[in-house]
Amino acid sequence: MCLLLFVSLPTNGAKLTAPIVDFNNLTNWDRDTIERMIYAVSQDEGYDNPQILIALARHESVFLKYPKVLDTNNKYSYGLYHFQKATFDDYCVKKYQLPDDIMNPVIQTRCVIKSINDGYFKKLWYNSYWKISKGL
Secondary structure, eight states, X not given: OOOEEOOOOOSSSXXXXXXXXXXXXXXXXXXXXXXXHHHHHHHHHXXXXXXXXXXXXXXXXXXXXXXXXXXXXXXXXXXXXTEEHHHIIIIIIIITOOOSOTTOHHHHHHHHHHHHHTTOHHHHSHHHHHHHHTTO
């Protein structure tokens, strides 16, 4: 899967100054890059509410400030949206046939969109779901 962020070309003849970003090959992720990736993946997946994904990334990993944490169930959670390995395997790899790369923010974002579209948001991210629904 290749995901590039395409920018609109100016119509007034001005030169294009914004680079095209290949999110699949990034190794350094900051909040701005994460948000741009979320918008690009959302558009690619036909998902019309990227703000939910941005809020989820903020609640789960603080935009990858904490990419690996030991959860209250004594299992590690990984990546942008803090998937536990078994959940990632069950949903992202098996159900949605995505590549098995739990630390890849693009793959995780695709999986979250598919999970939300299938009605699993509240089940998979219970605490964050309630915080986001209350506007926190």
